[in-house]
């Protein structure tokens with residue numbers, strides 16, 4: 001067992017004594033239960049059977065690929081909104097475990113309240129570091145950063161939260177068409193090279209992928225700064241734009 005992974009798991013269990021773990025999908029306190037029985041069926045129904053994002057449906061230019069664990073609907077959408085706007089940072093470990101399981105095949109065991117990954121999945125060896133889609137402006141609270149930190153811990157990979165940052169203000173992406181979303185983000189992200197070793201294989205983490213424009217803009221900045229390849233790991237994906245009601249006019253405040 002990776003020592004850092006073990007220490008994080010013990011720390012998480014200790015924190016759980018002060019802030020009892022809650023089900024991210026309904027916000028009920030879980031107590032000693034591993035998962036919430038009331039939400040199990042809804043959660044299963046919202047899992048994307050093939051997590052990989054199709055390049056024909058999402059903009060993934062400059063990325064080696066991307067994947068999302070859930071469809072951004074129902075209980076998953078409620079969880080993301082409470083994580084993003086309701087301050088429920090405590091959901092991040094549970095949601096990151098689900099990402100690790102759905103996207104990388106990570107499995108977990110529970111001993112005395114401590115939840116540990118059973119073995120590092122071989123897929124984790126394909127990456128050198130994990131970093132999140134950065135927050136806009138000077139916001140310190142960044143849900144993708146919370147998920148990325150947890151995911152890095154579970155996969156035993158270095159976490160590089162400072163490598164990528166938002167270099168300039170942009171218009172809200174909501175309501176913009178696909179091309180306008182890309183144009184809005186040109187030059188929006190930049191890299192601190194001292195935090196990004198040359199040719200790094202980067203796992204880029206976001207909470208919700210809408211069109212993929214944000215992931216594409218982040219990947220462009222990372223590749224320009226010398227990243228070897230970039231793969232996007234997302235908690236949830238909205239339906240591809242052509243399937244979504246109202247086409248490009250999503251009203252949610254997602255990053256993408």
Ligand SMILES: [Zn+2]
Nearest residue numbers: 023026036039
């Ligand atoms: Zn629940």
